[in-house]
Amino acid sequence: MSREFDENMSQLVSEITANYKQNPIFSSFDSSNLANKVEIIEILNELRQLIFPGFFEQKKLASETIGYYVGNLLMSIQEKLHRQIKCVLFYKNYINMEIEDSILEKKTDEICQSILKSLPKIQEYITTDVQATYDGDPAAVDMEEIIFSYPGIFAVCIYRIAHELYKLSVPYLPRIMTEYAHNETGIDINAGAEIGKYFFIDHGTGVVIGETCMIGDNVKIYQGVTLGALSTREGQNLHGVKRHPTIEDNVTIYSGASILGGETVIGKNSVIGGNAFITKSVPEDTRVSVQNLELKFKNSKAKEFDQEFISDWVI
Amino acid sequence: MSREFDENMSQLVSEITANYKQNPIFSSFDSSNLANKVEIIEILNELRQLIFPGFFEQKKLASETIGYYVGNLLMSIQEKLHRQIKCVLFYKNYINMEIEDSILEKKTDEICQSILKSLPKIQEYITTDVQATYDGDPAAVDMEEIIFSYPGIFAVCIYRIAHELYKLSVPYLPRIMTEYAHNETGIDINAGAEIGKYFFIDHGTGVVIGETCMIGDNVKIYQGVTLGALSTREGQNLHGVKRHPTIEDNVTIYSGASILGGETVIGKNSVIGGNAFITKSVPEDTRVSVQNLELKFKNSKAKEFDQEFISDWVI
Amino acid sequence: MSREFDENMSQLVSEITANYKQNPIFSSFDSSNLANKVEIIEILNELRQLIFPGFFEQKKLASETIGYYVGNLLMSIQEKLHRQIKCVLFYKNYINMEIEDSILEKKTDEICQSILKSLPKIQEYITTDVQATYDGDPAAVDMEEIIFSYPGIFAVCIYRIAHELYKLSVPYLPRIMTEYAHNETGIDINAGAEIGKYFFIDHGTGVVIGETCMIGDNVKIYQGVTLGALSTREGQNLHGVKRHPTIEDNVTIYSGASILGGETVIGKNSVIGGNAFITKSVPEDTRVSVQNLELKFKNSKAKEFDQEFISDWVI
16 A cells, blocks of 8 residues: 555544544444444344244244243343343433442343333234234235234334333333334334324335324324324424324324324324325314315327316225 | 242243233244245345346356356255245145145145246346336436346336245245335335236335236336225225226326226326326326315415416326 | 256256346346445445444444544445445446556546545534434434434435445446435435435435435425426436436425426425425425315215315424
């Protein structure tokens, strides 16, 4: 390598490290690490193995010895979860404080135990989600197919786990988990949302469910649905404010619909048609459809013609 | 670990295994495994290497010895495919039956041979898809770029393979394959759809093509297009019924358009504008555009003003 | 294996290799390889480690020794980048020419040096993107969360790197890089687009930003936004023509909006409402919203009713 090259390199190193100093928030040194994404994904995979035993591994399981299998998995999950939770608690809450390790250890233990205790309930809820998916999708062959390959189940499963960590105010991990699901499926459910049983997301790409959404039981959602906020111009001033809608029981929301605003309530048993754009509450038992989306038809001679078309649809 | 911890653990194991017993469908033990997703992805990668030799590996290939390369790859694909097909056939069809292994073996052989035989045809079709992509996308530099990096080609390639397995009634594998493509690209093509030559999907995120779609030759589809069903309220009762549209030759469908219903036919040479929402048939040679999507303009003094705008567009 | 099987295999090998000969563009043998996607992803990962030191690795970094860390990373990036650039330059430009390796080597060196020199500027821009994301998203807890897990930052970071390669006319690599980001996030930014500082993409799934877009500073974009071309019927004839819009400073574009056409300019400080479909220029300081998207409400007795609804919204 030439002398010129060496000088260029030195120059570059100086400029880059100068940038670090100017914006210390963008570097994470002289400190612990934030979290280990690889281990977090391992935790999620092991939790899926626990919830759906025998589906995601190549070894066969026998019902007589299933207790050992479950115990083993739990120990492994517990160990990893403990390490990651301790890591983020320290990074977010204690990094500039002198605290004894035993205090941090105790706090981590408590959170870990709470999460493990919630697993049977999570498992029960996910079971209802699989059932709702089977009942709602004519293309589904059986529930094994849904468990094994449906992105909606994958995303909702991870959301349900992340939500428990969110409720316990664990920093970073809930978002890392739901963004992993978002990355894999195109379904973006904020861990803060509250979602009831029998939840079914079909296809799912482009679905966005905001942090302060409240969703009841038996709700069906299709691809491209946004449950979002109205203007976010106020940015960080809105942190913690309810800014996403409430969806009551038995509501169906077809593809591409947007429902916006923290005071917007979709009443129970309502059906929201595809591409509807809703910013105010809808009473219960209502079918909403986009009316009069006029289409223009031209034939090959560029002559317009009319056609009776779309007066009322709900997909 | 404390005694309390041990007791909590035991309690947890009991609750989780009790859940398994209550919902046996959600566990897969005392049985064979459903399938091995890792090996299925390997099969798909090897098939892509076969279809586009030299693109997806680091070793150089020489034209004189290409026969050995192809033979080698085929043997490897055949072995893995055989294993996975036998696995899903057993799991879905024979798990509770006493059948001789030789019968299952023979059935698996037949299916495997059919799929391998269809490879030259699949290859030919995918060649036309690459050509259509090059012809249709001004941003494409050459066909190598398309083969190497376009998500539309990736998804259509996997769909064409999965469709052969679907036609032979192989359980689980078609869906696992197309969901792998969905995961990688955001393009969700059900393996049951029938799609002609020269098929071009641009960008692709959010595209949904339903199980009973029929698509002709030379069709172009952009991001966010849904070829879907009307109401799926009847759920599993609709299994096997044609509920998705028919798209004839030379049709272009721009981004965000939805075309819904099993009796909806888009006639040949038609162009469907962006965001159109279509639930009835469109005759051939028709250009459909959304008309009169009124926009409201306010300036900084919140004063409204008019602007001649969008009377006819087709992107 | 039976004789029949052997014959089938031979037949298949012949058909597949015959396809190669008929369409030589679809095979890449007797030549160098196009590029190594695995190494390209490694380059991107190392660049992210350089831009956000300490976030994406498990070892701790110390501020006193950070210069060594940076130098080390730069050497590794430089080596890999050099290999990949040389590879694609040869494949695209020199494969059928007799050139001396020293000429290719020199050209590669120049490009490599240019890219490395641009790193501090890239770093500076990405710092502003993180700031804009924090300011704009009420759900964000802190900037570490954004750096560690937000897909918008991931995609914009890779776009900013790929854009440097695009400006230097490096073949293939820019597209491979942005498609990697597209694959991971559902955000499809063509490396040719020009994008100013403080760029914020929220959620992001389904965003498409075309090759000839020009975007100013302080622009916010939500999921499902298309900055696209009008008709692409002319295909390759449009290669190099400006066919995507210009977005001036301080513009916000809400989810699902489409802005199309190379002569379309959105003036500074304007706000484009969700689902708006825009094909002509909008003056500065304008708020555009979809007006009169009529919705039809039916109650459970299928009786229609009216509701004052959506006369003016901007999410």
